[in-house]
Amino acid sequence: MEGELVQPAPEETPRDANPANVGLELFGYVGIEAVLDQMRIKTMKTGFEFNLMVVGQSGLGKSTMVNTLFKSKVSRKPTGPGYEERIPKTVQLQSITHVIEEKGVKMKLTVTDTPGFGDQINNENCWDPIIKYINEQYEKYLREEILISRKRKIPDTRVHSCVYFVPPTGHWLRPLDLEFMRRLSKIVNMVPVIAKADTLTLEERAEFKKRVRGLGRESVYPQEDFDDNSDDRILNNKIRDKIPFAVVGADKEHQVNGKRILGRKTKWGIIEVENPAHCEFPLLRDLLIRSHLQDLKDITHNVHYESYRMQRLNESNRLALSPINGLLGKDEVESDL
Amino acid sequence: MAVAVGRPANDELRNLSLSGHVGFDSLPDQLVNKSTSQGFCFNILCVGETGIGKSTLMDTLFNTKFESDPATHNEPGVRLKARSYELQESNVRLKLTIVDTVGFGDQINKDDSYKPIVEYIDTQFEAYLQEELKIKRSLFNYHDTRIHACLYFIAPTGHSLKSLDLVTMKKLDSKVNIIPIIAKADTIAKNELHKFKSKIMSELVSNGVQIYQFPTDEETVAEINATMSVHLPFAVVGSTEEVKIGNKMSKARQYPWGVVQVENENHCDFVKLREMLIRVNMEDLREQTHTRHYELYRRCKLEEMGFKDTDPDSKPFSLQETYEAKRNEFLGELQKKEEEMRQMFVMRVKEKEAELKEAEKDLHEKFDHLKRTHQEEKKKVEDKKKDLEEELSNFQKKKAAAQLLQSQAQQAGSQQTKKDKDKKNFFFL
Numbered sequence: 001m002e003g004e005l006v007q008p009a010p011e012e013t014p015r016d017a018n019p020a021n022v023g024l025e026l027f028g029y030v031g032i033e034a035v036l037d038q039m040r041i042k043t044m045k046t047g048f049e050f051n052l053m054v055v056g057q058s059g060l061g062k063s064t065m066v067n068t069l070f071k072s073k074v075s076r077k078p079t080g081p082g083y084e085e086r087i088p089k090t091v092q093l094q095s096i097t098h099v100i101e102e103k104g105v106k107m108k109l110t111v112t113d114t115p116g117f118g119d120q121i122n123n124e125n126c127w128d129p130i131i132k133y134i135n136e137q138y139e140k141y142l143r144e145e146i147l148i149s150r151k152r153k154i155p156d157t158r159v160h161s162c163v164y165f166v167p168p169t170g171h172w173l174r175p176l177d178l179e180f181m182r183r184l185s186k187i188v189n190m191v192p193v194i195a196k197a198d199t200l201t202l203e204e205r206a207e208f209k210k211r212v213r214g215l216g217r218e219s220v221y222p223q224e225d226f227d228d229n230s231d232d233r234i235l236n237n238k239i240r241d242k243i244p245f246a247v248v249g250a251d252k253e254h255q256v257n258g259k260r261i262l263g264r265k266t267k268w269g270i271i272e273v274e275n276p277a278h279c280e281f282p283l284l285r286d287l288l289i290r291s292h293l294q295d296l297k298d299i300t301h302n303v304h305y306e307s308y309r310m311q312r313l314n315e316s317n318r319l320a321l322s323p324i325n326g327l328l329g330k331d332e333v334e335s336d337l
Numbered sequence: 338m339a340v341a342v343g344r345p346a347n348d349e350l351r352n353l354s355l356s357g358h359v360g361f362d363s364l365p366d367q368l369v370n371k372s373t374s375q376g377f378c379f380n381i382l383c384v385g386e387t388g389i390g391k392s393t394l395m396d397t398l399f400n401t402k403f404e405s406d407p408a409t410h411n412e413p414g415v416r417l418k419a420r421s422y423e424l425q426e427s428n429v430r431l432k433l434t435i436v437d438t439v440g441f442g443d444q445i446n447k448d449d450s451y452k453p454i455v456e457y458i459d460t461q462f463e464a465y466l467q468e469e470l471k472i473k474r475s476l477f478n479y480h481d482t483r484i485h486a487c488l489y490f491i492a493p494t495g496h497s498l499k500s501l502d503l504v505t506m507k508k509l510d511s512k513v514n515i516i517p518i519i520a521k522a523d524t525i526a527k528n529e530l531h532k533f534k535s536k537i538m539s540e541l542v543s544n545g546v547q548i549y550q551f552p553t554d555e556e557t558v559a560e561i562n563a564t565m566s567v568h569l570p571f572a573v574v575g576s577t578e579e580v581k582i583g584n585k586m587s588k589a590r591q592y593p594w595g596v597v598q599v600e601n602e603n604h605c606d607f608v609k610l611r612e613m614l615i616r617v618n619m620e621d622l623r624e625q626t627h628t629r630h631y632e633l634y635r636r637c638k639l640e641e642m643g644f645k646d647t648d649p650d651s652k653p654f655s656l657q658e659t660y661e662a663k664r665n666e667f668l669g670e671l672q673k674k675e676e677e678m679r680q681m682f683v684m685r686v687k688e689k690e691a692e693l694k695e696a697e698k699d700l701h702e703k704f705d706h707l708k709r710t711h712q713e714e715k716k717k718v719e720d721k722k723k724d725l726e727e728e729l730s731n732f733q734k735k736k737a738a739a740q741l742l743q744s745q746a747q748q749a750g751s752q753q754t755k756k757d758k759d760k761k762n763f764f765f766l
């Protein structure tokens with residue numbers, strides 16, 4: 001490490017009276033890169049927060065999917081014959097928070113479920129409670145941020161990613177799906193998946209994806225506008241080619257070739273969840289957790305939260321707000337969506 | 338009317354055990370990768386007298402040559418000179434800004450020396466605050482110019498801190514992380530150095546100056562930070578020249594009586610300073626600046642502008658209401674001022690008019706007076722003229738009469754002469 005010569009930074013502008021950002025060559029090792037380790041240590045100490053929302057009709061396997069993603073019993077599934085009575089009359093939101101730890105990294109995971117979505121006969125405006133919830137989290141964060149003496153670390157309850165489960169009809173996206181995705185992709189990172197993909201053959205899957213991709217294309221995650229550099233773009237293009245992922249969820253393990261593997265056992269075979277040839281669950285997991293988790297949080301903070309804040313501050317310039325009117329203003333925001 | 342969100346009965350956070358590898362242990366790496374692609378900012382302020390070795394130390398610390406001309410000693414006041422550089426080491430890009438105090442300690446009257454420094458720091462905080470308060474803001478690619486560390490260079494007198502040092506440090510300690518260092522430490526002998534250091538630290542404590550405390554809450558760095566803190570303030574020597582020692586070239590200062598090696602821990606504390614400043618605590622310095630000093634500034638500024646946090650009634654958007662109230666107040670004041678000014682204007686105009694009228698009257702009077710005088714004079718002159726004409730006519734008459742007499746006399750005379758002539762002629766004949 002001693003005496004390591006480094007290539008000079010790409011911009012070496014000539015000196016003038018007020019040089020700004022001149023690239024310099026280092027004659028030896030300074031130790032600047034130690035700041036990466038310092039940052040790593042600090043973040044591991046404070047821990048991370050991640051808020052996930054799953055939306056879809058009942059019976060599409062949302063809870064199973066979440067359990068498979070995080071390899072633990074995150075959601076309690078409704079089971080048993082008494083389930084019929086439990087379908088709620090309106091969309092409700094249920095949040096469960098857990099702390100999970102892996103190799104010293106602590107994560108506070110919050111999963112918000114939406115039972116009742118799309119289950120009624122008349123599903124008009126069933127997305128309203130969801131939009132309201134998401135905006136409420138933004139509002140909470142905004143209030144904390146505006147305070148004069150504010151906390152060192154503002155608790156982050158904003159929804160970082162919304163996984164939308166599309167039923168595997170094999171035909172087209174339904175109007176409900178289109179409406180929902182259109183409205184929500186403006187305020188939250190939307191990741192659509194084809195649920196229960198084991199009912200589609202590979203050809204049917206490809207056909208469905210082709211049809212679906214044309215229609216529901218607008219700004220699902222990862223959005224093209226936010227690619228930082230060409231490496232990102234190449235990576236994200238690969239992902240965008242495969243969206244929506246066809247996933248299968250399972251939380252039971254079975255014996256396959258002498259190994260315990262997560263999968264669904266049927267009379268005609270075992271569908272291995274983690275096998276990329278069988279379903280695209282690994283892609284979803286990699287996107288959500290292994291490679292793009294921080295990116296999801298960043299885009300939520302820098303893009304969606306900022307646009308909410310901008311709308312909110314702009315409109316309160318026009319209205320004179322009292323505490324009650326404050327909520328009125330929010331409703332107007334929603335109607336703009 | 339919040340959306341009713343159902344939560345499970347036992348709402349405390351449960352620790353779940355994972356039955357397999359999920360993969361979010363790559364989170365710190367994801368975060369670090371993002372930061373490396375964005376690059377880091379670090380801003381150092383060097384406060385010290387002219388010629389105490391600030392630029393040399395920066396060159397030595399960062400192993401490069403930040404070219405700048407040495408300042409003269411006859412600056413009329415303290416001014417701050419900021420220069421930004423881009424350094425890159427392996428895959429880390431650092432945007433380093435070094436701010437120098439030019440002319441510090443050179444004036445005869447040093448009362449106001451600290452003011453430009455405090456102003457500069459506040460300006461950077463203000464810029465960040467403005468950006469944060471904007472409606473359409475872009476904080477994630479904002480070039481952070483807030484000062485993260487202040488290196489205070491203490492002159493190596495060997496006695497104690499100068500009062501200028503105490504006053505300046507006291508003014509700066511709530512605004513920036515202060516790291517005091519003893520400059521040109523090769524002029525102090527070892528035993529004197531020890532006494533000097535303890536004198537300085539005790540003076541700082543007794544005057545209530547809060548210097549930067551190296552963090553000791555983290556196990557990985559607690560030990561090294563604790564051992565290093567004992568050696569505060571660091572006695573440093575800076576040099577960019579290399580001298581051959583043994584079989585290596587290393588940075589040193591060569592004297593006729595020996596060589597002072599910069600990187601030798603027995604000779605000076607330079608290595609300790611570099612460790613503390615860059616290799617161990619750079620991130621903590623940035624964080625302290627943001628969470629402590631900046632928040633303090635923000636709180637004071639907002640309170641001063643009249644914002645209050647909350648009585649429960651006015652809680653939501655007290656910011657907005659206060660803005661409106663302030664704006665109306667301000668507009669009201671403006672209007673009042675406008676009225677006042679208008680009234681004053683009218684009054685002045687009236688006064689001026691009155692004055693002018695007076696002057697006009699005066700003028701008229703004068704004019705009349707002058708006219709009268711002029712007429713009198715004219716009459717006098719006419720009278721005189723008449724008298725003169727009379728005299729003239731009298732004179733003419735007298736003249737005529739005299740001439741007549743004269744001509745008569747002449748005639749008589751000429752007859753007489755003729756007679757005489759004839760007589761004469763008769764006689765001669």
